[in-house]
Amino acid sequence: MEEEVQRVFDALAGLADIEDPKARALAVAKVLKEWPTRSKELREIRRQAVLELLAPKEASFRNVAKELGVAPSTVQDIASEHSRWAKRPKKDPEQQAE
Secondary structure: HHHHHHHHHHHHHHHHHOOOHHHHHHHHHHHHHHHHHHHHHHHHHHHHHHHHOOOOOOHHHHHHHHHHHHOHHHHHHOOOOOOOOOOOOOOOOHHHOO
16 A cells, blocks of 8 residues: 555656756646646545445444544544535524524
8 A cells, every 4th residue: 555655755756856847847737737636536535445444333433533543523524525625515694693
């Protein structure tokens, strides 16, 4: 598993090694343009993995969180497709006044 992660990091670091500044700028621009889409794909891959970890009857948010080294609330957010970056519905201004 760690090998795949390192390859991604190496590829990103490799962008800085492109000698021609125009080619370097174009390569980075291409990566940045695709980043939001790729980020969504990565979050979905992570979500599916978390759901697989939660599938067994004996699984719990707490146990999965311990395995992943995160808080149980983080596991719950991932499983329910919420994240701090997700656009959550805004509260109705009338409800906030109450």
